[in-house]
Amino acid sequence: MVGTVIFDMDGTLLDTLTDLHESVNALLAELSLPPRDVETVRDALGYGAVYMLKCSMPSGTTDEEAERLLPRYKEIYAVRMKNHTAPYAGVLDMLKDVKAAGFATAVVTNKLDAAAQALCAEVFGGLIDAAEGDRPDVARKPAPDHVYNVLKRLNMEGEPGFFVGDSDADIQIAKNAGLTSIGVSWGYQPVRVLLAEGADYIIDKPGELLNILNSG
Known part of the structure; x- marks a missing residue:
């Protein structure tokens, strides 16, 4: 990887x-x-x-x-939780491209862990290598603990890392864990919030992610 x-x-x-x-x-x-x-x-x-x-x-x-x-x-x-929930347009193709380029993939979310695991398994299957959601024994975002956990599980500690998200907590956790932060403009918080937190990059479409990964 x-x-x-x-x-x-x-x-x-x-x-x-x-x-x-x-x-x-x-x-x-x-x-x-x-x-x-x-x-x-x-x-x-x-x-x-x-x-x-x-x-x-x-x-x-x-x-x-x-x-x-x-x-x-x-x-x-x-x-x-599965009544209306669906991937954003282009997300599945983005994940396939990221995997094909040789990157490990993970999800770190403040969503309840049981829900996060269920949705990852059903929606993404093998496109996500590891996932961690909110549970009582691990500090939630923006603390970096979940990031450290997935990097250890994937045996990717010390390798280049990126965190992609739509909120201030996502940009903060990237900084706290020493990762490159990539904000998305299609999410629930406005881009100005991500920029104010110091996002390294902003993408407007999922298909733009791979160019950043390859340039990094």
């Missing part, structure tokens, strides 16, 4: 927003709370399910209160 390309999932490889939004509103309905608009859920993505739930609950909700809702949210999302 000539290097490793690590991808975020939500907003980078997969458009998951509709299923996330509907799952949050299903939970709120069970609690007799009003639904949230899609923008509220979108703006809360990137820092894990508890943060998303806290932002979707009434003002003043604590982290502990949001944490208590997590088990039920997991149940709701597990049966809804």
